[in-house]
């Protein structure tokens with residue numbers, strides 16, 4: 064929680080729900096016209112700038128994950144989630160709202176880490192770069208029954224890769240993401256003490272925000288393929304879409320939770336748009352959870368630390384497996400979009 068700066072009250076007049084584009088010019092032509100000039104570091108130091116979390120690093124371009132964070136999951140044989148859309152809540156699927164955006168696939172070709180109906184996270188390419196964002200802002204405060212989240216959607220205490228994807232990178236051979244990262248107006252009002260609905264509800268393109276201050280999209284790219292499997296993200300599992308909105312499709316491994324080996328339940332790593340908390344990979348007793356351990360919305364209920372109190376409460380968990388974080392909403396979504404992100408990436412066709 065130490066990444067969250069106290070903000071106090073008095074921000075209740077913020078408009079609800081909109082993640083509004085504050086910059087344009089990322090129109091897919093590969094030009095870098097953002098006004099948010101990143102600070103490039105080229106020191107070769109993969110550990111980042113001191114407080115990036117940095118638990119999981121790239122080694123020779125491949126991700127390195129401590130064994131104790133993997134559990135019984137085979138990261139070289141993860142199930143592909145392509146088109147795993149359900150019309151009702153269903154474990155292992157995304158209950159996608161009708162009309163959620165569709166478009167062109169995010170990657171131009173399949174990476175060599177995809178084989179049949181599985182893929183290897185350990186063999187994925189990643190977008191290179193160690194870019195700091197000193198202008199990143201992010202605040203969370205509770206005002207009565209409302210949790211107020213504000214920021215500019217640039218990552219605090221975490222780096223990004225270099226975007227547009229450098230043409231000389233191996234990432235470029237698979238996913239020529241031509242977009243630049245730009246600041247957005249992130250302004251959310253979520254229920255501070257959400258309650259479960261009798262029936263879960265469907266999700267759209269954006270499903271939450273992680274404590275790096277960056278929005279979380281659902282598990283799909285714009286073609287409803289498994290975005291984690293097909294798209295090439297950076298070492299913190301993020302990348303920008305066409306409006307410059309940097310986002311994740313899975314738990315960012317640059318959040319410190321990942322390296323928590325204390326044996327306990329994961330820490331809070333973000334909030335879904337229904338207000339329920341999102342926690343890391345570990346359940347009670349420190350067990351690394353799989354999709355089969357969780358309900359159709361990708362969560363479960365037990366006593367957690369909620370704003371400093373022990374509360375028996377529903378919450379989501381991240382897993383290594385599809386659908387990665389949120390499969391549907393247990394509570395009523397305070398943010399239903401569409402917002403600028405929309406969960407979609409529009410990239411040029413192959414060639």
Ligand SMILES: [Zn+2]
Nearest residue numbers: 290302312408
């Ligand atoms: Zn994406």
Ligand SMILES: [Zn+2]
Nearest residue numbers: 342346347363
């Ligand atoms: Zn739990």
